[in-house]
Amino acid sequence: MIPTSFEYVRAKNLSDALKAMGKNTKVIAGGHSLLPLLRFRLAQPDMLIDIGQLRELKGIKRSGGGLKIGAATTYRELLESKELKALYPLIAEVTEHIGDLQVRNAGTIGGGLAHADPAADMPPVMLVLDATFVLQSKTGKRSVPARKFFKGPFTTALKPNELLTEIQLPALPKGVGTAYASFEQAASGYALAGAVALIAIAKGLITRADLAFTGLGDAPFLAPAAAKLVATTGDASLIDQVAQAAVAGVEANDDVHAPAAYRLHLGRVAARRALTQALAQAQRPG
Amino acid sequence: MKRTITLTVNGAPRSVEVEPRALLALVLRDQLDLTGTHIGCDTSQCGACTVHIDGRAVKSCTMLAVQAEGHAVTTIEGLAAKDRLHPLQQAFWDKHGLQCGFCTPGMIMTAADLLAHNPKPSEAEIRHALEGNLCRCTGYQNIVAAVQLAAGAR
Ligand SMILES: Cc1cc2nc3c(=O)[nH]c(=O)nc-3n(C[C@H](O)[C@H](O)[C@H](O)COP(=O)(O)OP(=O)(O)OC[C@H]3O[C@@H](n4cnc5c(N)ncnc54)[C@H](O)[C@@H]3O)c2cc1C
Ligand code: FES
Ligand code: FES
Numbered sequence: 001m002i003p004t005s006f007e008y009v010r011a012k013n014l015s016d017a018l019k020a021m022g023k024n025t026k027v028i029a030g031g032h033s034l035l036p037l038l039r040f041r042l043a044q045p046d047m048l049i050d051i052g053q054l055r056e057l058k059g060i061k062r063s064g065g066g067l068k069i070g071a072a073t074t075y076r077e078l079l080e081s082k083e084l085k086a087l088y089p090l091i092a093e094v095t096e097h098i099g100d101l102q103v104r105n106a107g108t109i110g111g112g113l114a115h116a117d118p119a120a121d122m123p124p125v126m127l128v129l130d131a132t133f134v135l136q137s138k139t140g141k142r143s144v145p146a147r148k149f150f151k152g153p154f155t156t157a158l159k160p161n162e163l164l165t166e167i168q169l170p171a172l173p174k175g176v177g178t179a180y181a182s183f184e185q186a187a188s189g190y191a192l193a194g195a196v197a198l199i200a201i202a203k204g205l206i207t208r209a210d211l212a213f214t215g216l217g218d219a220p221f222l223a224p225a226a227a228k229l230v231a232t233t234g235d236a237s238l239i240d241q242v243a244q245a246a247v248a249g250v251e252a253n254d255d256v257h258a259p260a261a262y263r264l265h266l267g268r269v270a271a272r273r274a275l276t277q278a279l280a281q282a283q284r285p286g
Numbered sequence: 287m288k289r290t291i292t293l294t295v296n297g298a299p300r301s302v303e304v305e306p307r308a309l310l311a312l313v314l315r316d317q318l319d320l321t322g323t324h325i326g327c328d329t330s331q332c333g334a335c336t337v338h339i340d341g342r343a344v345k346s347c348t349m350l351a352v353q354a355e356g357h358a359v360t361t362i363e364g365l366a367a368k369d370r371l372h373p374l375q376q377a378f379w380d381k382h383g384l385q386c387g388f389c390t391p392g393m394i395m396t397a398a399d400l401l402a403h404n405p406k407p408s409e410a411e412i413r414h415a416l417e418g419n420l421c422r423c424t425g426y427q428n429i430v431a432a433v434q435l436a437a438g439a440r
Binding site for chain 1: 287305306307308309312328329330331333336342343344345348349350352353355396399400414415416417418419
């Protein structure tokens with residue numbers, strides 16, 4: 001199907017884009033979430049503001065021990081960054097999982113985060129890495145932790161006049177391991193259940209353990225149960241207990257692709273795999 | 287409202303009058319008569335519409351023509367050099383990499399992006415790269431073999 005009519009402007013710079021945002025406008029970056037919606041006429045904006053080609057929103061920069069990523073950086077560009085791969089192999093690993101080659105050529109990291117599909121792959125990564133998002137409107141800028149950004153299905157802390165402009169990743173501790181494990185819906189590639197884990201160890205004991213899920217509920221979420229691993233060596237039975245506790249009581253999505261109980265089961269298995277792999281990576285010498 | 291956009295298509299500058307909502311795939315087919323770009327789905331999943339924008343494979347059904355303004359579009363028609371088939375086209379022929387041929391333009395455009403950036407892909411890398419291209423006929427075996435042959439032929 002063809003979208004309903006709209007006007008289109010390609011923003012010349014960020015401030016132009018912010019000024020153009022108004023009633024019933026939509027920004028378009030890679031368009032790989034928005035165009036499918038427009039084609040099904042699930043969204044009918046009067047105007048599209050194209051931010052996909054804004055240099056100000058592109059690129060990956062070193063910042064302290066971490067990185068700053070422009071929101072309109074494509075998945076392909078993420079995968080081409082040696083720095084990203086070296087500092088956050090988790091992001092590279094997850095990015096390879098997103099959609100397919102063509103989708104990764106067009107889709108942007110900021111577009112995916114702003115879209116906030118409850119089964120998207122990148123949001124739980126941002127929770128575990130404790131990223132900060134810079135949100136900007138024509139009147140100013142604010143920083144929102146990723147952990148306070150995702151509010152529900154396709155709902156975020158973004159106000160209608162705000163753009164996500166930058167993703168800031170803090171330095172990771174030494175002796176850290178990260179992993180992603182997911183079960184994909186075969187046709188779409190979206191996660192039925194996915195778990196991201198981060199484990200840091202010092203002198204053989206776990207000093208930090210973070211676990212986040214996607215696909216299970218309305219929004220990605222952190223599992224507080226992961227804290228039980230701290231100050232332990234993280235043996236297999238404890239990891240299993242944590243994985244079980246992490247999904248206990250979660251109100252899981254229930255649809256044609258997977259009933260709630262099955263999704264929770266997948267979530268538990270994904271959590272166990274991600275934690276086990278992250279721990280093994282953290283224990284690796286060097 | 288319609289507007290005139292200019293883009294480079296298969297190496298030549300072209301101007302077309304389009305509505306902002308016009309999908310690139312339809313503009314290529316209906317206005318520029320480049321019907322080698324196929325449309326096989328409504329959900330951005332089949333990859334039959336794959337073209338290159340500035341050398342990168344993109345699904346042209348999931349892109350507005352206005353987004354391509356000022357950029358270089360290459361379609362399957364623009365791949366061969368004069369009267370010699372592109373190595374991928376020849377390899378699809380030699381390896382019987384198609385049956386009905388509907389998916390073939392998209393397969394070849396995606397594979398061309400892969401080989402441009404990874405000239406010697408493993409079988410697994412080829413399969414991973416072609417994940418966004420569906421074929422209802424071949425079972426993929428010969429498509430993978432064709433890409434392998436083309437990689438060797440380069
Ligand atoms: C066939 C297919 C398969 C896919 N498979 C997967 C998958 O397996 N896993 C997965 O996670 N995703 C998947 N995706 C989704 C893909 O990752 C997203 O399309 C992409 O990340 C969204 O980015 P975009 O630049 O295309 O956003 P757009 O479509 O341009 O925008 C999406 C939404 O975010 C808004 N927006 C965009 N940028 C900003 C910004 N900077 N600030 C504020 N708002 C903004 C737009 O207004 C729009 O509402 C798939 C998509 C397709 C088409
Ligand atoms: S027609 Fe573009 S992906 Fe199917
Ligand atoms: S050859 Fe018929 S769809 Fe691939």
